[in-house]
Each structure stands twice: as C-alpha cells, then as structure tokens.
Amino acid sequence: xxxxxxxxxxxxxxxxxxxxxxxxxxxxxxxxxxxxxxxxxxxxxxxxxxxxxxxxxxxxxxxxxxxxxxxxxxxxxxxxxxxxxxxxxxxxxxxxxxxxxxxxxxxxxxxxxxxxxxxxxxxxxxxxxxxxxxxxxxxxxxxxxxxxxxxxxxxxxxxxxxxxxxxxxxxxxxxxxxxxxxxxxxxxxxxxxxxxxxxxxxxxxxxxxxxxxxxxxxxxxxxxxxxxxxxxxxxxxxxxxxxxxxxxxxxxxxxxxxxxxxxxxxxxxxxxxxxxxxxxxxxxxxxxxxxxxxxxxxxxxxxxxxxxxxxxxxxxxxx
Amino acid sequence: xxxxxxxxxxxxxxxxxxxxxxxxxxxxxxxxxxxxxxxxxxxxxxxxxxxxxxxxxxxxxxxxxxxxxxxxxxxxxxxxxxxxxxxxxxxxxxxxxxxxxxxxxxxxxxxxxxxxxxxxxxxxxxxxxxxxxxxxxxxxxxxxxxxxxxxxxxxxxxxxxxxxxxxxxxxxxxxxxxxxxxxxxxxxxxxxxxxxxxxxxxxxxxxxxxxxxxxxxxxxxxxxxxxxxxxxxxxxxxxxxxxxxxxxxxxxxxxxxxxxxxxxxxxxxxxxxxxxxxxxxxxxxxxxxxxxxxxxxxxxxxxxxxxxxxxxxxxxxxx
Numbered sequence: 001x002x003x004x005x006x007x008x009x010x011x012x013x014x015x016x017x018x019x020x021x022x023x024x025x026x027x028x029x030x031x032x033x034x035x036x037x038x039x040x041x042x043x044x045x046x047x048x049x050x051x052x053x054x055x056x057x058x059x060x061x062x063x064x065x066x067x068x069x070x071x072x073x074x075x076x077x078x079x080x081x082x083x084x085x086x087x088x089x090x091x092x093x094x095x096x097x098x099x100x101x102x103x104x105x106x107x108x109x110x111x112x113x114x115x116x117x118x119x120x121x122x123x124x125x126x127x128x129x130x131x132x133x134x135x136x137x138x139x140x141x142x143x144x145x146x147x148x149x150x151x152x153x154x155x156x157x158x159x160x161x162x163x164x165x166x167x168x169x170x171x172x173x174x175x176x177x178x179x180x181x182x183x184x185x186x187x188x189x190x191x192x193x194x195x196x197x198x199x200x201x202x203x204x205x206x207x208x209x210x211x212x213x214x215x216x217x218x219x220x221x222x223x224x225x226x227x228x229x230x231x232x233x234x235x236x237x238x239x240x241x242x243x244x245x246x247x248x249x250x251x252x253x254x255x256x257x258x259x260x261x262x263x264x265x266x267x268x269x270x271x272x273x274x275x276x277x278x279x280x281x282x283x284x285x286x287x288x289x290x291x292x293x294x295x296x297x298x299x300x301x302x303x304x305x306x307x308x309x310x311x312x313x314x315x316x317x318x319x
Numbered sequence: 320x321x322x323x324x325x326x327x328x329x330x331x332x333x334x335x336x337x338x339x340x341x342x343x344x345x346x347x348x349x350x351x352x353x354x355x356x357x358x359x360x361x362x363x364x365x366x367x368x369x370x371x372x373x374x375x376x377x378x379x380x381x382x383x384x385x386x387x388x389x390x391x392x393x394x395x396x397x398x399x400x401x402x403x404x405x406x407x408x409x410x411x412x413x414x415x416x417x418x419x420x421x422x423x424x425x426x427x428x429x430x431x432x433x434x435x436x437x438x439x440x441x442x443x444x445x446x447x448x449x450x451x452x453x454x455x456x457x458x459x460x461x462x463x464x465x466x467x468x469x470x471x472x473x474x475x476x477x478x479x480x481x482x483x484x485x486x487x488x489x490x491x492x493x494x495x496x497x498x499x500x501x502x503x504x505x506x507x508x509x510x511x512x513x514x515x516x517x518x519x520x521x522x523x524x525x526x527x528x529x530x531x532x533x534x535x536x537x538x539x540x541x542x543x544x545x546x547x548x549x550x551x552x553x554x555x556x557x558x559x560x561x562x563x564x565x566x567x568x569x570x571x572x573x574x575x576x577x578x579x580x581x582x583x584x585x586x587x588x589x590x591x592x593x594x595x596x597x598x599x600x601x602x603x604x605x606x607x608x609x610x611x612x613x614x615x616x617x618x619x620x621x622x623x624x625x626x627x628x629x630x631x632x633x634x635x636x637x638x
Binding site: 051052055056057058062063064065066072074080081089140141144145146147316317 | 370371374375376377381382383384385391393399400408459460463464465466635636
C-alpha cells in the first residue's frame with residue numbers, strides 16, 4: 001500500500017510520467033544510462049596547472065577561498081555545507097554541485113547559465129559572495145608567482161592571462177571523470193547487480209526517475225521543475241532558470257543534477273535542504289511524483305544509487 | 320547485564336580505574352572539566368595573516384596541500400579521511416587531530432613531540448609525505464607575493480621569514496577556540512542538561528572516562544596507553560610516544576585527544592579506525608576498560624558527547 005498525497009495528484013503524476021515516457025526518443029529508452037568513458041583526452045600539462053589553480057585561495061579577494069573550498073575532493077567534488085561560504089564568511093545561495101564529471105553536463109550551474117566549464121569557472125571568481133576578484137588582480141598575482149609565471153610561459157607561450165587561467169582550470173576539471181562505478185561494470189556486462197541493487201534499478205525505472213536521470217551523467221542533460229506535482233517553496237535568491245529567463249514558468253526549474261557519486265555528495269538539491277539520500281528520495285517522490293515512498297522502496301533505490309560511485313579521478317591519485 | 324570480555328580483565332580494569340582515581344589530585348576531582356574561556360587574547364593582524372597562510376597550498380611542494388587540507392573547518396578542524404593525504408597523493412600515518420582548541424593541549428601531535436603550536440606547524444611543512452617544503456623556498460615565495468610581502472613588513476617589520484610565518488600560523492590557531500558548547504553553559508550554571516545528557520555525563524564519570532578526559536580540553540593534558548586492558552594492534556608507523564622515547568612501554572601511548580567538538584571530527588583515534596562515535600565508544604570500552612558497553616549506555620554517552628560541540632571560532636565567522 002502506497003500512501004497517496006492525494007489521489008488526484010498521484011493520477012496527475014502518473015499521467016505526466018506516461019506522457020513524458022511517450023515523448024522520450026526511442027534511443028534513450030533503449031540505453032537510458034551510458035557508462036562514463038574509460039578515457040577522456042585532456043592536456044596533462046594544462047590540467048596539472050589547473051589543479052594548482054583550483055586549490056589556490058590566493059585568487060580570492062580575502063585569499064581564503066579556492067575552487068576546492070566548495071568543490072571538495074573529500075565529498076565527491078561537492079560541498080558538504082548546505083550553501084557555500086565565500087570570502088569574508090559570506091553565505092552563498094546554493095549547494096555547490098559536484099565538479100566530478102561536470103564536463104558531461106549539457107550546461108553548467110544549477111540554472112545552466114554557463115555553456116561550458118571555462119564559462120562556469122569565470123562565475124565564482126567574480127561573484128562578490130564567492131571569490132570576488134577582478135581579472136587584473138589575478139593576472140598580477142599569477143605573474144609575480146614564479147611557478148605560475150613559468151607554467152603559463154611554457155604552456156601558453158605568454159605571461160599569465162585570466163582567460164588562459166580559466167582554460168587551465170577547465171582542463172583540470174575535464175580530467176575529473178570517475179569511471180568504473182559498479183553500475184558501469186554492470187552496463188558493460190562485466191558484473192551482476194545484487195538482488196537488492198537490481199530491484200532498486202528496476203524501481204528507478206518504473207517510478208520514472210530515469211525519465212530525467214539518464215545519459216552518461218544520469219542527469220545533467222535537461223532542465224526540470226522541482227515541485228512538478230507538489231510545489232516546492234521558492235525564494236527569489238534560488239539560482240533557477242527564472243533567474244536567467246525571467247519567465248514565471250521557470251521558477252524552481254533547475255538543471256537535473258547528476259546521480260553519479262551521489263552517495264558522496266550530501267547534502268542534496270539546489271538549497272542543500274535534504275541532508276541524506278533518504279531525505280532526498282522522500283522529497284523527490286513527494287514533490288515530483290506526488291506520493292510517499294515505502295521504506296523498503298527507499299532501501300532498494302539507495303542500494304542502486306550506491307552502485308553509482310566511481311573511481312577517484314586518476315589526476316587526484318598517486319598511481 | 321554487562322557482557323565481560325573476561326571477568327578477569329574487567330576486574331583488572333576496575334582495579335586500575337580505582338587506583339587511577341585514588342591517585343588523581345583532589346582539585347581535578349572537584350572540577351574535572353573546565354569551560355573554554357570566552358575570550359583568548361591574540362594579535363588580530365598576525366592571526367589574519369596566519370589564516371591566509373593556513374589556507375595556502377602554495378607553501379607545499381606540489382602546491383596542492385595547505386594546513387586546511389588536513390584540518391578542515393567543515394569537520395571541526397580535523398580530517399574526515401582516516402589518514403591524511405599529502406603532496407603527490409602520499410598517504411600519511413595518522414588521522415590529523417583537530418586544530419580547534421589545540422592551543423589548550425599540553426603538547427602537540429599524537430605523540431606530543433612538539434611543545435607548542437609554532438613548533439607543531441613546523442612539522443608538516445617539512446614532512447615528505449605532508450607538504451615537503453624547505454624554508455628558503457617558502458620565504459622566496461612569500462617575498463614575491465605582494466600581499467605577504469606587505470603583511471610581513473607591516474606586522475614583523477622585515478621581509479617574510481619562515482620563523483615569522485610559523486608565528487603567524489600559530490597565532491591564527493590560537494584564535495581557533497570554540498566557546499559556549501552546551502556543556503560549558505551547564506558548567507557555568509546557565510543551562511540544564513536533558514535527562515539523557517545528564518545520565519551520559521554521570522556514566523562518563525562512573526565508567527572512568529573522565530580519568531583521562533578532563534581539564535579545559537576534556538583531554539589533551541596527559542599521555543595514556545591505547546589498549547590498557549586489551550592490547551591494540553601496533554604498527555611501527557604509528558605516531559606514538561615510542562617513536563619519541565624508544566621505550567618499549569611507550570608503544571601505543573598517545574596524547575589523550577580532546578573530546579571538544581567530538582561529534583564533528585569523525586573518524587576517530589590516531590589511525591582513524593573508528594568511523595563513528597559509536598565505534599569509538601565500543602573500542603575505548605573494550606580496549607581501555609575491558610568490557611562491552613550496553614546499547615543504552617552508548618546512547619546516553621553520545622548524548623553527553625554531543626553537548627561538547629562549541630561555537631565556530633569567531634575568526635571564521637562573518638560577524
């Protein structure tokens with residue numbers, strides 16, 4: 001017995017799911033989730049420079065906030081705090097999404113306002129509640145730093161520029177892919193799921209989660225409304241599509257986040273309001289499907305989600 | 320009914336506890352735990368410079384590891400990884416203890432090999448599996464960085480020196496005190512504990528935990544053996560007192576860690592082998608008291624331990 005929020009909502013929810021499923025391209029239905037590639041081409045020298053830049057808080061106004069401050073490698077490339085904390089202790093308005101596999105997202109940021117990683121990296125550097133810097137100051141700093149000066153000269157053939165810095169950071173982020181999660185092994189026919197995981201994957205499909213969470217990033221390839229059936233509270237500070245388009249229909253519309261490494265990246269959602277996977281599943285079912293999940297359904301879906309934790313990116317390992 | 324590991328061990332354990340209690344100075348018995356002071360004098364300019372240095376991975380050999388990498392403010396000033404990861408991905412041999420309130424410890428490091436914070440800060444900078452730097456390289460870097468150059472000139476009246484850098488970092492760490500945990504309010508007579516917390520505190524005393532965990536840091540003021548009753552596995556790589564004294568009796572002897580903010584600083588022990596507070600309590604009872612705790616005893620002690628979480632240090636807040 002499932003407890004309906006209301007029967008009507010459930011019906012509406014199911015109708016929408018059926019409609020969405022019908023509208024999906026056939027190819028996506030055949031192979032809805034795609035393994036992370038085992039190899040991604042990137043420029044190793046640029047990426048190593050980008051790694052140093054990524055860790056460097058000197059490129060923030062108060063010299064205490066780096067990219068890594070909010071995209072922590074101890075937390076699957078995401079931020080364990082509900083919202084990020086920027087320079088001078090300023091609170092941001094969003095839970096920083098994982099930088100792992102971000103290269104595979106169709107757009108960057110919760111509201112997709114950046115078209116690629118380089119475009120994204122530009123954002124927090126300027127944001128007054130994130131790093132709050134101006135390009136000229138960063139360039140002057142990089143130029144005076146012998147390591148950076150030499151690395152930029154060697155790689156880009158010029159003194160450090162802001163644009164080349166974004167390029168190097170983006171190249172490093174391209175290297176942050178996490179192949180070989182258990183589910184990818186399963187997709188490649190190299191392992192079996194346990195009965196619990198298999199039931200979780202089946203439920204993930206039959207409940208319709210896969211309608212939005214599919215592709216190589218199991219998400220990250222469409223915008224969807226948070227609160228499709230039961231509206232979710234909205235604040236003007238939320239970084240939603242409305243913030244980009246000013247279309248009222250885009251309130252609480254966000255890029256669907258990736259589910260890769262989801263077991264590592266608590267808390268969840270744009271506002272970090274779900275502290276655990278269990279909370280996140282309950283909220284998703286309630287707001288976007290219109291019903292409450294049974295305990296055993298949560299257990300099996302979590303078992304499936306835990307098969308999505310991939311390898312630590314090679315560029316972060318000693319081997 | 321408590322399940323004895325063996326009756327003899329339990330008897331030995333109790334005898335030792337009685338003997339230890341009898342040997343304790345009367346003053347310590349009267350007021351075994353002391354609140355964190357509400358104010359600690361520190362030089363604000365030095366501390367602000369120290370904060371920037373603390374966050375700066377440029378002072379490590381591969382420019383990716385800062386003090387904050389292993390003493391994370393998102394984890395109560397400690398490291399969420401069982402052992403720390405240094406430059407070039409090298410694994411350390413210990414779980415980094417919290418830097419919060421470290422100023423109040425009688426010695427620094429698990430084996431107390433540093434006499435104070437400045438002496439401690441010197442360690443990881445040189446350690447080949449931590450930051451692996453030489454003072455001259457750091458001085459050259461600081462001198463070329465306009466922010467550091469000016470800050471050192473202003474504060475110390477000279478160009479940046481390695482010794483002054485350690486001084487500034489130590490001053491920042493002095494500012495990392497966390498007053499006003501619930502238990503400190505209770506000690507000052509400003510609040511009551513809940514019945515659960517009160518039972519936990521009572522058990523904390525009657526079981527003898529307080530024998531070692533007392534004073535302003537509820538620990539951090541003596542060396543004790545891990546495995547007093549049931550020996551704990553030992554590895555030559557463990558950072559114990561033996562590593563300092565080469566006295567075989569000092570194997571697995573460590574500085575008693577602080578219990579302040581303990582709910583935030585998982586995993587626990589020198590080797591990070593206890594992933595949760597529950598695990599840590601079970602291991603402490605088994606190895607150092609010689610018996611297994613009941614589930615309800617664990618629940619109430621944890622309730623007490625959670626009253627030890629203090630305020631975020633003021634120097635890390637916006638106010």
